Amino acid sequence: MINFEYTRAGTIKAASEARQKDSSAQFIAGGTNLVDLMKKGIIAPERLIDINGLPLKEIKSDPKGISIGALVPNSVAAENEAVKKQFPLLSMALNAGASAQLRNMATVGGNIMQRTRCSYFYDINLPCNKRKPGSGCAAIGGYNRMHALFGASDQCIAVHPSDMCVALAALDATIHSTNTKGEKKIPFADFHRLPGNTPELDNNLQPGELINHVFIPANSYNKSYYLKIRDRLSYAFALVSVAVALEIREGKIIKAALAMGGVAHKPWRLTAAEQLLIGKSPTTDLFDSVAQLAMQGATTYEHNAYKVKLGKAAIMEALTKATR
Numbered sequence: 001m002i003n004f005e006y007t008r009a010g011t012i013k014a015a016s017e018a019r020q021k022d023s024s025a026q027f028i029a030g031g032t033n034l035v036d037l038m039k040k041g042i043i044a045p046e047r048l049i050d051i052n053g054l055p056l057k058e059i060k061s062d063p064k065g066i067s068i069g070a071l072v073p074n075s076v077a078a079e080n081e082a083v084k085k086q087f088p089l090l091s092m093a094l095n096a097g098a099s100a101q102l103r104n105m106a107t108v109g110g111n112i113m114q115r116t117r118c119s120y121f122y123d124i125n126l127p128c129n130k131r132k133p134g135s136g137c138a139a140i141g142g143y144n145r146m147h148a149l150f151g152a153s154d155q156c157i158a159v160h161p162s163d164m165c166v167a168l169a170a171l172d173a174t175i176h177s178t179n180t181k182g183e184k185k186i187p188f189a190d191f192h193r194l195p196g197n198t199p200e201l202d203n204n205l206q207p208g209e210l211i212n213h214v215f216i217p218a219n220s221y222n223k224s225y226y227l228k229i230r231d232r233l234s235y236a237f238a239l240v241s242v243a244v245a246l247e248i249r250e251g252k253i254i255k256a257a258l259a260m261g262g263v264a265h266k267p268w269r270l271t272a273a274e275q276l277l278i279g280k281s282p283t284t285d286l287f288d289s290v291a292q293l294a295m296q297g298a299t300t301y302e303h304n305a306y307k308v309k310l311g312k313a314a315i316m317e318a319l320t321k322a323t324r
């Protein structure tokens, strides 16, 4: 690790200004991903701006929805009574992520900002367009078992690693951020990016912008489930995951939200599949049709074709578990 300057931000505005003045600076809170990136030489910020003292640790709930501060630890958000009661999907997704120790350290803002776990991104001896733009993508011709099925480009086929973000995508959350000019709202669907020709950019946050909180609007879903399929039961990133939220009244699906993790550079919302559910009774045949539709258009690479079959099975299982 190379030397860096360490400062503590006293206010949100000061943090934002300090970051905007110094393009190599990084905000640090829990540090559960950032410190690894620094230790492995993937990033080398000249300055760390510690934001742990900022007033971004509140969870506020009212009839319109819930606001979760960027510095709320993942474990606290997962066990919050209002989150568990009103947004059980989010609580399940949070508890599916990482280990208990990591959930205690990692913050909600950091979870949103975490970087891909593509193994080539973490190996500084190999080409990676995300780490070093223009150097190539070692995963495309390499071992790509964990990589994307949707929305990838010829420059990057990495996937977003978060579980929490898959639930936030399904729940139509909004990111509230601050920059030097004031506050800004970003719909969750517009926050993370597809790789395109700029795989080095994970999201649309501008330099100097700091996430303040995430807002999740109140909803009428009465059934939900988060299913994560991984190589081992604890502390592993998703091969595929599925977030399901449904409103079922008198045996019919009135409203549906479906999103997948582990299949794209951002949480992948399944809008066509959602539409297919509306107005119908929840049956195995319907879930099968929904799963088939959801996986249409998947592009596979040498080692990840298994994810298409796995994705279909995961959607079927998540819908079945949500509705039983």
Ligand code: SF4
Pocket (backbone or CB within 6 Å): 116, 118, 119, 120, 121, 127, 128, 129, 130, 131, 136, 137, 138, 139, 140, 155, 156, 157, 158, 199
């Ligand atoms: Fe880098 Fe993306 Fe290729 Fe992985 S998939 S090596 S992160 S460019």
